[in-house]
Amino acid sequence: MSSSTRGSINLLVQSCFVFLCFEICYAEDTLTPGNELKDGDFLESPNKWFRLRFFDLGYGVSERYLGVEYTESYGEMKVVWVANRESPFNDTTGFLNIAGDGDLVLNDGYGTSININSERPAMSSSNSTTSATLVDSGNFILEAGEEIVWQSFDYPTDTILPGMKFGLFGLKQGQLRYAFFTSWMSPGVPAPGAFTLGVDPNNTNQLAIWRRGLVYWRSGDWNGKVFSNMPDVILEYYAKYFQFKYILNENECYFSYSLVNDSWSSWIEVNSSGEVRLFVDMRAGTGRTLQPLSSCDAQEKDKLKGCIEQKPSNCSGGDKFIITTGRMRNWGIIQDNSSLGLSDCKEICKNDCFCKAYKSAQSNGTGCLFSGDQKGDHLDSGNQTEIFYFRQGKARRGICWGLANQGTEVFIHELGTRIAAIHGISGTNKLKLKGQQDYELPLFRFSTIENATSHFSNANKLGQGGFGPVYKGNLADGQEIAVKRLSKGSGQGVEEFKNEVMLISNLQHRNLVRVLGCCIEGEEKILVYEYLPNNSLDSFLFDETKRALLDWKKRIDIIEGIAQGLLYLHKYSRLKIIHRDMKNSNVLLDSKMNPKISDFGTAKIFGENESRANTNRIIGTYGYMPPEYAINGLFSEKSDVFSFGVMMLEILSGKKNTAFHPSNGCSNLLEYAWNLWREERSLELMDPTVAETCTATAKFSQCVQVALLCVQEGATDRPTMSEVVPMLGGEMVNLPHPKQPAFSNLAREGDNNNLPENPASSVNDASNSGIQAR
Structure with missing residues (x-):
């Protein structure tokens, strides 16, 4: 045999070995102590239907999440569970490992760690071998020996998988756990959104959807076969694919579902629009998204039973919005708040009679842009088209005026009398400080703050700082706030006030206090923060x-x-x-x-x-x-x-x-x-x-x-x-x-x-x- 032939054979053997090693190293289903799952690696279920890996969602954002992905979603990535939905990493240095105490720990590479299984009970045996496995059902489980000490199915995000139980548990033991599903903020942001699906605690044989804590839809009672608010035609259709089950005993009450064919796969999702959609994969190259179980945001004729009538606005222009393509020339008001989704934008615009149209502010579907334009010629369907939502009927024209204050150019845009009650911003306008760049912050009316703090009563006073006194307040919708009022004799003044507004409106981190807005009326200068009940360290x-x-x-x-x-x-x-x-x-x-x-x-x-x-x-x-x-x-x-x-x-x-x-x-x-x-x-x-x-x-x-x-x-x-x-x-x-x-x-x-x-x-x-x- 020639040396060149032997070299080729050796190269082939080495290549096979490298390939085999790659498969072993990166296609395993189990993580063990001493090993790390790094960004770029993945765990894969034995049936290859699910992968646990780090991912981002594009939209020009580099935020990285760890989650379980359904691998055969026909061209569109489907994430069924997210470990760090509220705490994404900024780059690819993250990794998952099992700590010495058996906890699953997600690390960002810079010293920050997230204990994924913080809810798990103490292990019965301290010397048990601990491992974390992604199983065929899509469940990510942590085991100590033969004992399952934690599993992702108990702490879902927005997706229900076959075999997953959702309801109330630990009723008899006094350790109540409520498994429910919360929508993403938007298709590009896994953070908890506006809608939650779960068993109704007051009537446990039915499901409900809540929007920001208010009941939005009910399934109707379960009679052993069907939910009463679902039309027969839909239930017959679903019966071809699914079997629902309801269990009630002294310790737990929950629903689960399975498929009529065990070789199929499926998921149910509550999406950022408040719809509950079902998908079934019959493993024959076909996947089917079925008609939604709930659709309360549709036109009246397309709505399904069970939708709860929402409180109407007082606007003469009506509360209905139609999806429109074209271009609005003037988007004058912005709520650049990453905790607002499109449904929040609709609620804000609906309750503000000056608002004519709304859309998302960011490409990832968060934040809001509003317009008060009334003229038809402001609708332009030129080459640069966009998707937005336009109010049917007439809305009142908005107001815009300006004022100068201490050398700071301040523009206040009136978009109406109410902004996002869910965030406690009631009776607000918009503050815009013009400098090297624009800074925008919701602007409260002084009367709103005065009422919230019981006219700045001593009973509401939390303390005194160099800036001035700090008060606790309660907005009309019940949200608690902290109010920092500039004292007339304060050593600080307008410059410090302006400085804090400009800085904190551009900052967002879980270890920084969050500002909700400010107030400037006459000599009054006030900052409004989230209320933190434990005060200062x-x-x-x-x-x-x-x-x-x-x-x-x-x-x-x-x-x-x-x-x-x-x-x-x-x-x-x-x-x-x-x-x-x-x-x-x-x-x-x-x-x-x-x-x-x-x-x-x-x-x-x-x-x-x-x-x-x-x-x-x-x-x-x-x-x-x-x-x-x-x-x-x-x-x-x-x-x-x-x-x-x-x-x-x-x-x-x-x-x-x-x-x-x-x-x-x-x-x-x-x-x-x-x-x-x-x-x-x-x-x-x-x-x-x-x-x-x-x-x-x-x-x-x-x-x-x-x-x-x-x-x-x-x-x-x-x-x-x-x-x-x-x-x-x-x-x-x-x-x-x-x-x-x-x-x-x-x-x-x-x-x-x-x-x-x-x-x-x-x-x-x-x-x-x-x-x-x-």
């Missing part, structure tokens, strides 16, 4: 009773959440932002104790290539400012890193840097922590209230070291937040040794930690450095 940390509620795990979660929020501000938001006033009183806690950074009045936008700046108007809080900022007015992202380090030490110790009582010759908390760390006595810094819950002493010491790295005196020595996040996640085993912190005398005893304003300072006065109260 410092109200827990430094309260002798409430601090015990912050156990070790909560404190670590809070630290990591704040770090993620800062990382977003510094690196991943559309604008590079330096907060400049990070402290624990500016971190708010939601109902689940998740941290959200607030108060952007003094924040600074940096250019893409800008790394630091200086100011003659030093704004901040004693004890949290780095020396280069307090003394020379120099600030950069490392300024926020310093403040974050101080916050970490406060969270770990339960001691306030600005109220630290000298101990062992130490003037402040930083020096105290530094000395303990040098003497390898870091555990003595631990807040006594978490001592019982903190078994990870090495983790505590590591956190102290990370905090000390952040508060080093030299800004260049401090890590960036891109480095801090993996440090906190344990990805860096050998941490650098910190240098001496800045033992600043700015940390003074007592609770009055605000900086006195220098009356000689001015924004435009470069001759003096002013320090402004916060």
Whole structure:
């Protein structure tokens, strides 16, 4: 045999081996401890009908999701379950693995992790072999030995698969679980949308669809064979393919369905329009989408029984919209809110008598554009056509006017008297600030805010900041809000107000507080936020009773959440932002104790290539400012890193840097922590209230070291937040040794930690450095 022939045979054998290895490595159905499912890999069910993989949905958005895909959907990708529908990743660095405690953990490659199976019970055997398998039904199950400890079928998204049970479970055990299905926000966004399908808790033998919490459709009672609100012709048609089953006992009540032919496959979906659609694949090269079970958004003659009459608007132009192709010349109003889907746009436009037409603002189907145009010649079916929804009948013409305020050009567009009651934006207009780019935010009327806060009563007052008082409010639809009202004598003013509006309307992250709108009437300047029931982090940390509620795990979660929020501000938001006033009183806690950074009045936008700046108007809080900022007015992202380090030490110790009582010759908390760390006595810094819950002493010491790295005196020595996040996640085993912190005398005893304003300072006065109260 010639050498060339032998070489060809060897090459062929190697190629076969590589191909075989590829099939083994990337077409398995099971994930085991020690392995990772990376972006680009997939698990595949043995029958090859389903794959678990990372995906995006196009529409010019790079967001990545992990989900189960039905592989034979005839040209259109069908995702039947999504693990991180509310928390997409920004790139392809994500991976799935099984953690040491047996949890399924989704990681984004930058230190953020999502525990997919957080609802699972404790495992009965700690030494069981854990594995996660994608089975033929499309169910993704986590097993410990022979025991199923969690499965995706128990926590569905928008799709029902054969064999899946949906209803109420754990009735007798007192551990109620409700399995229901929530539509996507839009075909391009898997986040929970407006419609939910499930068993009616008040009448468990029927199904219902809710739209934003209000009943939208009912199936009618189940009589053992059919639902009473479904026409016979449809039920006979469905009987050719499906068999529904209803189970009711003392512990559970649920529906499920199967196919008359086990070789077929199927799915049922509640879509972003509120329709329940069924698909059946008869495995003969044909797939069929059947007539919807519910269709309440159709014209009157096409509607199915069971649709609940929705509250009509008071508009003389009528509530009906027709889908139209062509071009509207003027789309004057925008609600660029990713939590609004097309059905929300319809509801907003329907209830606003100035609105004539609506469509999605973004290519992925989120956000809303509205038009108040009335003239027929504004309908143009030229070459650039678009799809929108046009109100039948006449709607009143909209109003547009402008006003100038403190050098800021403000345009208010009147689109009517009500915007999206589901988001608590009632009686609003639209604020548009013109600058280097446009910023838009819903604008509340003062009367709406006044009524919501019981005329700013002391009973509704949540606290007082440098900006002014903060009140709790309740909008007419019941939504709770937080209202921040600029005090007439506030050290802050229009510039800070404008700054916060411009910044926060462009930011969106789960660890940043969400602004709902603002109010500008006369001298009134008000910001309206989501209400966070647990108030600020410092109200827990430094309260002798409430601090015990912050156990070790909560404190670590809070630290990591704040770090993620800062990382977003510094690196991943559309604008590079330096907060400049990070402290624990500016971190708010939601109902689940998740941290959200607030108060952007003094924040600074940096250019893409800008790394630091200086100011003659030093704004901040004693004890949290780095020396280069307090003394020379120099600030950069490392300024926020310093403040974050101080916050970490406060969270770990339960001691306030600005109220630290000298101990062992130490003037402040930083020096105290530094000395303990040098003497390898870091555990003595631990807040006594978490001592019982903190078994990870090495983790505590590591956190102290990370905090000390952040508060080093030299800004260049401090890590960036891109480095801090993996440090906190344990990805860096050998941490650098910190240098001496800045033992600043700015940390003074007592609770009055605000900086006195220098009356000689001015924004435009470069001759003096002013320090402004916060």
